[in-house]
Amino acid sequence: MKAPFVFGKVATKDDFTDRENEVRRLVSNFVSGTNSILISPRRWGKSSLVVRASEVALKKNRKMKFCFVDLNNIRTEEQFYEALATSVLRASATRIQAIAENARKFMGRFVPNLTFSPGTGPEIKLSLDWKEVKKEPGDIVDLPEKLARNSGMNFIICIDEFQNISEFTDPVSFQKQMRAHWQHHHNVSYCLYGSKRHMMMDVFESPSMPFYKFGDIIFLDKISAADWKSFLTKRFEDTGKRIGGEEAGLISELADCHPYYVQQLARQSWLRTETVCSAEIIRSAFSDLILQMSMLFQTITDGLSNTQLNFLRALLSGAEQLSSQENIIEYQLGTSANVVRIKKALISKEIIDTGKNRIFFLDPVYRRWLMEYYFKL
Structure with missing residues (x-):
């Protein structure tokens, strides 16, 4: 008998748990054409939530097409444009001939190389002439809007791990390019989600950034x-x-x-x-x-400095006001300025995060391993 619990992949149908309010909010955004920004730590179910909301939305409005782009392994603009174009073309039609025709009609100047894999669905691999794309990347960015207008459908572009655009050579210029085009898309809306809260907040909540106030920001909480x-x-x-x-x-x-x-x-x-x-x-x-998980946790811990480990030990010991002189001396944290740097580094490493006036571990099993096996508190 198949085990009735799913982890490490998208949970669908009966495997999906709760999130009724979040599903309703996303569905409302999808149907109304409102951009959505979804933020939560890794493995809290963002992808499963977006897929479930897309399924519900399609039952309300069949004139929508969802495109899913995963930036987990995307580190350059070239890779981004290829991933975006591939996803949009795949969603544009169900027949291989129609997909090829869309590529020819709307992307011909980029000399796209399409490879189709045999199977039940239109699995495609796209490669582009990067020299041509660099001349006018806006044509790729506008591809969803062109296809949406041509087909009479509304496209929803769902981009996972969106914070990875910060790894691009010039991320701010890239964001300016995206925003300049996306704000004129009337038949396309965007659902951008990521796991690094501070990086996502910098992108969408900083008044100086191109994507400031781009859409409805949703912070995903734990399931009760x-x-x-x-x-x-x-x-x-x-x-x-x-x-x-x-x-x-x-x-x-x-x-x-x-x-x-x-x-x-x-x-x-x-x-x-x-x-x-x-x-x-x-x-x-x-x-x-x-x-x-011990071997993985040991590897993570080996990559931490002594003061970072001291900080975690203080946190697990229940110490409050870690920048106080008493705690700095007891746990050998250096200086109050160093405490701030340590916390920032551990947040960047996705070991801890802050919220509701507290510091917490993102991985509860790692927290238990540190307490019982490493620090033996």
């Missing part, structure tokens, strides 16, 4: 323990197994309601369960999960 409890108990029941409310709550508690880890711990607990899942099974599964 109550919603996880109902989801977990139902998924166990659907597969002929049982888990009590208290035990389901234990899974969300140990995983700190982190979507990826809740699903992973639930899966490991489900696999260990014959009929009824107990707290003992869950704790055993969680211990194994920590050990499975």
Whole structure:
């Protein structure tokens, strides 16, 4: 029997959990043509949310086409334009001949090289003459609008890990180019989402940046323990197994309601369960999960400086006001200015983040590993 819990890939249908308010808000934006900015840490379910909202939106309005672009491995403008054009062409039609015709009609001057892979869907690989693209990249940027007008459809361009544009040679000029064209697109809207909150905020909330006030900004929170409890108990029941409310709550508690880890711990607990899942099974599964991640966590920790480790130790020990003279001396943090630099570096490394007047670990399992196995607090 297939395990009823999904992690590490997009959760769809019954695997998708809650997020009803966020789905409604995104669907409203998609249908009305409003740009959306979605921000949350990695593995909190942004991609799953956008896919679910796109499915719901299509039921309300069939005259929409969704294009999904992942910038996870994109580091140059050239790669961006190829990824954007590929996604837009793929979404523009279902028949290979129609896709090829769209490429010829709207991108002919760039001499696009299209390669089609055999299969059930129009899998394509596109390469462009970069020398030609550099002369007028706006033609690629305007491709969705041209195709939308030509087809009578509305396009929604969904771009994941959007903060990676900061890796481009001249990111601000690139943003100016995008904004200058995108603001004139009347048949295309954009859903831009990313995991590095501070970088995303710099792009969309700084008055000096081109994308200032570009769209509706949505901060994704964790799914509540109550919603996880109902989801977990139902998924166990659907597969002929049982888990009590208290035990389901234990899974969300140990995983700190982190979507990826809740699903992973639930899966490991489900696999260990014959009929009824107990707290003992869950704790055993969680211990194994920590050990499975130990090598990765050790590698991460080896890359930290002594003062960064001291900062984390202070945080785990419950120290408040880390820049106070008392804590600086006790945990050997250097100076108050150094504390600020340490915090900024750890945020950049995506180990901690700040919010609601507190500092917290982004990875709850790493936090537990540090406490129990590294610092042994």
